[in-house]
Amino acid sequence: MDALPQLCTAIVILLFLSAFFSASEMALTAASSTRMKLLAEEYPFLERFVDWVNEDRYQAISAILIGNNLVNVAASVAATALATSLIDEHGVASAVVVMSILIIIFGEVIPKCVAMAKGERLLIVVLPLVRFFSWLVTPLIWGMEQFARIASCITGLDLSLKDSFVTKEEIGQVVKIGEASGAIEESERQMIDGVISFDEIRVSEIMIPRTRMHMIESARTVDDALQFIEKMGDSRVPVFTDTPDHIDGIVLVKDLLTALMKGQKNEPVTKFMRTPLFVPETMYVPRLFRIMQNVRMHMAVVVDEYGGTAGLITLEDLLEEIVGEIQDEYDKEEQTVTRLSDDSYRAKASISLEELNDVLNSHFVCDDVDTVGGFLLDQFGNFPHEGDTVALDGWLFEILSMDGHRINDVMIRRDTSEAGE
Structure with a gap:
């Protein structure tokens, strides 16, 4: 009976330590490396502890698990001794049950709930103490590491602890939640989506196709070229000889205006053109962006696998993938999809299938093409x-205008014939 106060005090202290280790485990496993680095910026004294955890999280978690198990076992032993002294040896079973309940409630559930709610602030206290305790139990941690290594070899499983990095999908989901809650504007969400998907886009997906390129022949004079460019509203255009597959260079309006001011309006444009940048259509957009930055060029000619001209791409096209449509004083806004009624639309065949799906809330897919025109050519055969006309998934597509073999405009109506049947 003389040991009763000491046993009670020991049980309380051990329960407190169990709560500490459980809360520490939850706080450390829930905190990402980025979160802890931000915390270290706010509290500089934590920097060396954060670096330690980020470099070897296994050691930190191992120390916590060792501490938690030691204090739980010690608490059970103390409870058993207390029950034996108060009752008799038959009180051992009761002591185990009562102590298990106390450990679950006060040593696991409550501290972990607190850690979930106040995890970041809890790390301010937890990190230095866990680091000190891990130093005390270094031999035990080493033993656990060897056991884990042996178990890994036997089972073939990777048992090492790895930090869970945030994926693009998780960022996208967080952004959607932010937009739904009003914390992020739609334009901001679109910009973030553009940044996330930027490195997955190929040049061929966003280039101006060959059929829509504005080009001038090499035989044109400066005066002819300026009149053509004024009509088209471009600031730079490719120069070709004989066919668009033979691009000689790029001519800039500012160079032509300088020539005009010097009285050289009858000189050939080839005299003032610059060396073009050629890129394959399979190149990814981020690489092209870096190349354009390095060579300080705002336009590139896209070539296909046979060396022919596939299209044209500008620095503005690349930036628009992130910030959205950029309109300058020379751009004429073109209505690509016009809503005529609730169930009918007029669309340019040059728009992407993705854009059409957004408008119609449809799910048209074609692996080999990107535009509505290419999609319809594939469907017609x-x-x-x-x-x-062709009926597809509840919509009726009618060809309104053609330019040779190229589809220009399309009428899209809800197909009511299926409903009537």
Whole structure:
């Protein structure tokens, strides 16, 4: 009976330590490396502890698990001794049950709930203490590491602790939640989405296709070229000889205006053109962006696998993938999709399938093409004529205008024939 106060005090202290280790475990496992680095910036004295955890989180978690198990076992032993002294040896079972309940409630559930709510602030106290305790139990941690290594070899499993890095999908989901809660504007969400998907885009997906390129022949004079460029509203255009597959260079409006001011309006444009930048259509956009930065060029000619001209891409096209459409004083805003009624639209065949799906809330997919025109050519199976129609997934597509074999405009209506049947 003389030891009763000491046993009670020991049980309380051990329960407190169990709560500390449980809260520490939850706080450390829930905190990412980035979160802890931000905390170290706010509290500089934590920097060396944060570096230690980020370099070897296994050691930190191992120390916590060792401490938690030691104090839980010690608490059970103390409770058993207390029960034996108060009752008899038959009180051991009761002591184990009562102590288990106390450990679960006060040593696990409550501290972990607190750690979930106040995890970051808890790390301010936890990190230095865990680091000190890990130093005390270094031999035990080493033993656990060897056991884990042996178990890993036997089972073939990777038992090492790895920090869970945030994925693009998780960032995208967080952004959507932020937009839904009003913390992020739609334009901000679109910009973040553009940054996330930027490195997955190929040049061929966003280039101006060859059929829509504005080019001038090498035989043109400065005066002719300026008139053409004024009509098109461009600031730089490619110069070709014979066919668009033979691009000689790029001519800038500012160079032509300088020549005009010097009285050289009848000189050939080839005299003032600059060396073009050629890139393959399979190149990824981030690499092209870096190349354009290095060579200080705002335009590149895109070539296909056969060396022919596939299209054109500008620095503005790359930036628009992040910030959205950029309109300058020379751009004429073109209505690519016009809503005529709730169930009918007029669209340019040059728009992307993705854009059409956004408008119609549809799910049209074609692996080999990107545009509505290419999609319809694939569906028709041959070159259609004006007035031809095709029904697809509840929508009726009608060819309104053609330019040779190229589809220009399309009428899209809800297909009511299926509903009537």
